[in-house]
Amino acid sequence: MAKREIPKIKVEPRPRIGSRYATRLRKGGQLPAVIYGHKKDPVHVAVNEEEMHELLHRNTHLLEVMIDSRSEPCLVRDVQWDHMGSEILHVDLARVDLNERVTVEVELVLTGDAVGLKEVGAFIEQQLKALPVQCLVTEIPDNIKVDVGHLKVDESVTVGQIKLPEGVTTKTSPDAIVAAIHIVKEEIVEVVAPEAGSEPEVIGKKLEEGAEGEAAAAPAAGGAKKEAAPKKDDKK
Amino acid sequence: MPLMPKRVKFRKQQRGKLRGVATRCNYVAFGEYGLQCMDIGWLTARQIEAGRVAATHFLQREGKIYVRVFPDKPISKKPLETRMGTGKAEPEYWAARVKPGTVLFEIAGVASEVAKQALSRVAHKMPFKCRFVERRHA
Numbered sequence: 447m448a449k450r451e452i453p454k455i456k457v458e459p460r461p462r463i464g465s466r467y468a469t470r471l472r473k474g475g476q477l478p479a480v481i482y483g484h485k486k487d488p489v490h491v492a493v494n495e496e497e498m499h500e501l502l503h504r505n506t507h508l509l510e511v512m513i514d515s516r517s518e519p520c521l522v523r524d525v526q527w528d529h530m531g532s533e534i535l536h537v538d539l540a541r542v543d544l545n546e547r548v549t550v551e552v553e554l555v556l557t558g559d560a561v562g563l564k565e566v567g568a569f570i571e572q573q574l575k576a577l578p579v580q581c582l583v584t585e586i587p588d589n590i591k592v593d594v595g596h597l598k599v600d601e602s603v604t605v606g607q608i609k610l611p612e613g614v615t616t617k618t619s620p621d622a623i624v625a626a627i628h629i630v631k632e633e634i635v636e637v638v639a640p641e642a643g644s645e646p647e648v649i650g651k652k653l654e655e656g657a658e659g660e661a662a663a664a665p666a667a668g669g670a671k672k673e674a675a676p677k678k679d680d681k682k
Numbered sequence: 683m684p685l686m687p688k689r690v691k692f693r694k695q696q697r698g699k700l701r702g703v704a705t706r707c708n709y710v711a712f713g714e715y716g717l718q719c720m721d722i723g724w725l726t727a728r729q730i731e732a733g734r735v736a737a738t739h740f741l742q743r744e745g746k747i748y749v750r751v752f753p754d755k756p757i758s759k760k761p762l763e764t765r766m767g768t769g770k771a772e773p774e775y776w777a778a779r780v781k782p783g784t785v786l787f788e789i790a791g792v793a794s795e796v797a798k799q800a801l802s803r804v805a806h807k808m809p810f811k812c813r814f815v816e817r818r819h820a
Contacts, residue, residue, distance in 0.1 A: 527709075527818075529703035529704050529705065529708050529781075529782060529783035530708070530718065530720075530782070530783050531708060531709050531718075531783070531815065531818060566743065567743040567744070569744070569745050569746050569790065569791030569792075570790075570791055571746065571790060571791070572790070575817070628746075630743050630744075630745070630746060644686075645693070645773070646686060646687045646688055646689055646690045647688065647689045647690070648689070648690055648691070648692070648693055649689050649690065649691045650691070
């Protein structure tokens with residue numbers, strides 16, 4: 447595999463941490479991030495938001511982080527998104543050695559026009575969207591291509607059938623299904639109107655009723671005495 | 683027939699309060715494209731069904747539709763011209779609690795433009811402002 451250039455990103459150490467300062471950073475077009483790993487102290491940093499967005503959009507895993515005058519290679523370990531999934535809130539960067547083998551999730555891209563898709567109602571379902579792979583830090587692929595051109599209806603591609611790039615291995619079960627072609631079941635139109643009083647079954651309702659019935663049958667005499675007692679109260 | 687649970691522990695529920703944003707179900711997980719809710723509120727079983735039917739009719743057996751919300755909250759309603767009191771009314775319909783960011787529907791197996799048109803039709807059936815989202819890659 448050809449050696450690729452590691453993208454560089456300039457970061458600034460942030461002395462003040464906490465949600466308030468993180469919010470201020472975000473308003474100023476920067477992102478809070480943390481660099482950790484390799485038994486060194488974690489460093490809290492601020493990254494340019496636009497730069498980070500662009501790098502992540504290109505499926506970048508490895509970064510050359512320039513902090514002050516030094517630089518260290520880091521792996522994008524985790525990215526925290528906001529509730530709408532549109533803005534990045536925080537980035538975790540893990541220190542790595544360039545000769546280290548790491549486990550990363552790589553996107554699976556389906557290629558080719560499947561034969562089975564020509565049938566009416568056929569669609570391709572991608573069950574595995576990313577594959578955890580083990581490889582050298584410098585050899586992390588941007589994505590892994592999976593050829594589905596030969597797939598017919600009710601056929602599938604498994605992890606074992608994927609051609610992984612050289613030096614890349616996976617611990618995922620080879621029987622795990624990546625993509626399969628199915629036929630969409632025709633919708634059965636029910637003409638029958640829904641029942642007016644249709645309600646879900648209440649858990650434990652039947653049991654309670656059964657227990658009450660038993661209790662009433664066993665102490666018949668005692669029950670009569672108990673019934674007599676409240677009548678006295680009524681007279682008062 | 684609209685969606686509703688098969689079994690419940692209690693027939694009636696208190697109204698409750700909806701606060702905050704969606705911290706789960708807020709990304710496209712099954713399909714390629716999704717319809718994301720931008721407001722907070724209840725989504726009734728009839729509205730969910732209306733959205734599903736709208737998408738199914740538009741797609742004409744093409745692709746797959748995933749409904750990501752389920753109406754599990756019984757909503758009671760007193761009959762008209764009834765005096766107040768005499769206890770809680772009978773459940774009238776079922777609703778799903780939806781928060782900003784919740785992905786309501788997903789579509790897989792169709793082109794982006796087709797999915798956009800289908801989900802736009804679904805959005806018209808929704809009582810909230812919604813937006814079209816794509817799956818975020820790893």
